[in-house]
Amino acid sequence: MLGVTGQKRGRFLLYRDEKREPLMVIRDLKKYYPVRGSTIGKKKPIIHAVDGVDFEIYEGETLGIVGESGCGKSTIGRQIVALEKPTSGHVLYQGESLSDMSAGRLRKIRTHLQMVFQDSTSSLNPRKQIYDILAAPILYHKIVERDMLDEEINRLLDLVGLPKSMKYRYPHEFSGGQRQRIGIAKALSLRPRLVVCDEPVSALDVSVQAQILNLLKQLQDELKVTYVFIAHGLGAVRYVSNRIAIMYLGRIVEIADTQELFDDPVHPYTQALFDASPLPAPKLRGRQRIILKGEIPSSINPPKGCRFHTRCPYAIESCRVDDPKLIPVKPGSSHLAACPVVLAQRKN
Amino acid sequence: MESLLKVKDLTITFIDENTQTVVVDGVDFHVKPGEVLCIVGESGCGKSVTALSILGLLSPNARITSGSIVFNGQDLLEMNEKEIDQIRGSEATMVFQDVMNSLNPVLTIGSQLTEVIRIHMGYDKKRAREYAIEMIKKVGLPDAETVMKKYPHMLSGGMQQRVMIAMALACEPKLIIADEPTTALDVTIQLQIMKLLVELQKEFHMSILLITHDIGLVAELADRVIIMYAGQFMEETSVYRLFEHPAHPYTRALLESVPCIYDDPNKKLTSIPGTVPENYQDIEGCRFYGRCSYSVPACKEKQIYSEFMEGHFVRCHRAEKGEIPFVS
Numbered sequence: 001m002l003g004v005t006g007q008k009r010g011r012f013l014l015y016r017d018e019k020r021e022p023l024m025v026i027r028d029l030k031k032y033y034p035v036r037g038s039t040i041g042k043k044k045p046i047i048h049a050v051d052g053v054d055f056e057i058y059e060g061e062t063l064g065i066v067g068e069s070g071c072g073k074s075t076i077g078r079q080i081v082a083l084e085k086p087t088s089g090h091v092l093y094q095g096e097s098l099s100d101m102s103a104g105r106l107r108k109i110r111t112h113l114q115m116v117f118q119d120s121t122s123s124l125n126p127r128k129q130i131y132d133i134l135a136a137p138i139l140y141h142k143i144v145e146r147d148m149l150d151e152e153i154n155r156l157l158d159l160v161g162l163p164k165s166m167k168y169r170y171p172h173e174f175s176g177g178q179r180q181r182i183g184i185a186k187a188l189s190l191r192p193r194l195v196v197c198d199e200p201v202s203a204l205d206v207s208v209q210a211q212i213l214n215l216l217k218q219l220q221d222e223l224k225v226t227y228v229f230i231a232h233g234l235g236a237v238r239y240v241s242n243r244i245a246i247m248y249l250g251r252i253v254e255i256a257d258t259q260e261l262f263d264d265p266v267h268p269y270t271q272a273l274f275d276a277s278p279l280p281a282p283k284l285r286g287r288q289r290i291i292l293k294g295e296i297p298s299s300i301n302p303p304k305g306c307r308f309h310t311r312c313p314y315a316i317e318s319c320r321v322d323d324p325k326l327i328p329v330k331p332g333s334s335h336l337a338a339c340p341v342v343l344a345q346r347k348n
Numbered sequence: 349m350e351s352l353l354k355v356k357d358l359t360i361t362f363i364d365e366n367t368q369t370v371v372v373d374g375v376d377f378h379v380k381p382g383e384v385l386c387i388v389g390e391s392g393c394g395k396s397v398t399a400l401s402i403l404g405l406l407s408p409n410a411r412i413t414s415g416s417i418v419f420n421g422q423d424l425l426e427m428n429e430k431e432i433d434q435i436r437g438s439e440a441t442m443v444f445q446d447v448m449n450s451l452n453p454v455l456t457i458g459s460q461l462t463e464v465i466r467i468h469m470g471y472d473k474k475r476a477r478e479y480a481i482e483m484i485k486k487v488g489l490p491d492a493e494t495v496m497k498k499y500p501h502m503l504s505g506g507m508q509q510r511v512m513i514a515m516a517l518a519c520e521p522k523l524i525i526a527d528e529p530t531t532a533l534d535v536t537i538q539l540q541i542m543k544l545l546v547e548l549q550k551e552f553h554m555s556i557l558l559i560t561h562d563i564g565l566v567a568e569l570a571d572r573v574i575i576m577y578a579g580q581f582m583e584e585t586s587v588y589r590l591f592e593h594p595a596h597p598y599t600r601a602l603l604e605s606v607p608c609i610y611d612d613p614n615k616k617l618t619s620i621p622g623t624v625p626e627n628y629q630d631i632e633g634c635r636f637y638g639r640c641s642y643s644v645p646a647c648k649e650k651q652i653y654s655e656f657m658e659g660h661f662v663r664c665h666r667a668e669k670g671e672i673p674f675v676s
Contacts, residue, residue: 278565
């Protein structure tokens with residue numbers, strides 16, 4: 001079912017969980033964007049937003065994708081729900097490539113793949129009441145009959161913890177947290193199998209963040225929906241995810257089960273990212289940690305070799321040349337990391 | 349020790365055509381020389397307005413309706429615009445969250461930086477330039493000469509924030525007011541900037557008033573912490589005591605609702621029910637009443653901000669009497 005995509009080149013002989021069938025398989029996914037409004041006559045610079053990533057999403061899990069701004073995590077999210085077409089590579093949903101689907105088939109599949117956006121203000125139409133915002137997709141995709149619509153909308157609002165009486169209000173009458181609840185109800189209204197949550201709590205206050213994170217977890221228990229949770233806040237990602245992928249400049253540098261990743265981070269970037277997250281414990285201020293030097297390089301001209309070598313405290317000569325592949329940390333392990341230097345050190 | 353900044357009974361009101369909203373309601377605090385004081389709160393609690401008011405940077409519809417702000421022995425509210433200008437930028441400076449809008453997009457970094465130095469330190473052009481280059485080096489930017497010639501948009505967010513810090517430090521101020529200085533930055537860059545601020549703070553023996561919503565940052569940087577909610581101070585104590593013995597129910601709920609990367613993975617995150625009340629100025633009693641799990645009828649009466657232990661203030665009659673049990 002993984003099909004022909006590149007197996008011949010031997011590139012994708014990655015670890016696969018034999019017991020579980022992946023809901024979605026991402027193979028050598030690349031997405032480049034031309035820079036807008038650049039100089040005439042010259043070749044347009046290209047942003048390498050996502051530059052060759054492979055991973056699977058299993059049914060019922062939450063896969064967290066973490067990285068700093070510009071690392072391509074949101075771009076991956078948009079490819080997964082078919083909002084954009086990849087430059088090359090494949091997003092296979094139940095074995096079918098999204099980019100090869102007919103328009104009609106894709107329209108049907110879109111109901112399975114939904115998204116919750118960061119900015120709940122701009123993703124809700126300000127001129128429409130919540131009732132209409134929720135009703136439009138339900139009617140379009142014929143999820144329920146028209147005479148059942150009222151009941152369905154009440155059910156959705158109840159699901160996300162909003163009182164039914166609020167359904168004739170406009171988006172601006174809600175607080176940020178409530179608007180995000182509406183965004184979640186909208187995503188769930190089509191009974192999706194996979195929901196991509198793109199920074200769903202970043203714009204919210206801490207006290208409200210916890211409410212939304214708990215709501216997402218509770219909904220997953222009830223509805224058995226699969227999540228891809230994209231965020232830059234490690235604490236939040238760890239709280240909701242079963243597995244986490246760490247991204248840097250368009251590539252996945254490490255992917256592992258949540259517990260495994262936090263117990264034993266392998267890639268130097270993962271370690272630095274963990275060290276940089278502030279801990280709510282003043283006693284630990286003086287702890288040893290990696291402080292990265294320099295800025296994140298531009299994704300227009302990403303560094304050759306390992307993309308992290310310009311900031312990596314462990315970089316050696318070969319890191320400037322060799323492009324590291326994601327390999328199992330131990331034979332047969334589902335914990336993959338793209339740093340031959342650290343892995344070689346561990347063997348000794 | 350004599351305090352560097354002393355704010356007394358500060359009340360700030362936003363005046364619209366026909367409404368008056370009290371956004372900061374009688375706050376008292378002081379900053380000692382060489383200390384880092386953090387004011388923590390959620391959006392809309394009044395923390396930024398408090399910070400802006402100190403250097404007279406409030407928007408025209410905001411009025412300081414009562415109180416005094418004494419900096420280095422001078423009452424800032426009694427001064428005229430010209431006199432405040434003398435202090436702003438030289439003795440006390442601000443670093444903002446939104447760097448892109450705080451730097452002038454049509455002037456080079458060099459000309460903006462030398463302007464500040466020439467005005468406040470009275471240096472001539474050549475000497476100001478040399479000093480500017482020295483400052484750029486100090487904030488850890490490589491290739492200072494080139495940075496001087498660049499326009500703000502040519503620098504990344506982290507580099508812009510470093511330039512802002514260089515500008516704020518140029519006149520060796522006694523106080524830096526930093527309003528969410530790293531919120532717009534990525535975590536690895538945030539750590540660099542915070543480390544830089546602390547190093548420079550020690551080197552120049554400055555005080556920092558840090559405004560933030562990030563509990564983690566507070567734990568990393570603060571000496572003393574004030575928790576603000578709905579226009580009022582709820583709690584104030586040293587950072588170590590705050591994290592070990594938080595007194596106010598709001599502080600506790602806030603600390604428990606932050607996911608930490610080293611928590612027990614099976615622990616459920618405690619969330620605070622409801623949202624911050626609107627029109628909180630009209631609430632007579634405790635403003636956290638509706639969201640608090642320890643509330644009793646007496647909470648509807650006016651709550652007094654009292655020092656129940658040395659250096660530890662709280663606005664909660666139950667916490668004062670030790671009636672709020674410890675959870676952690």
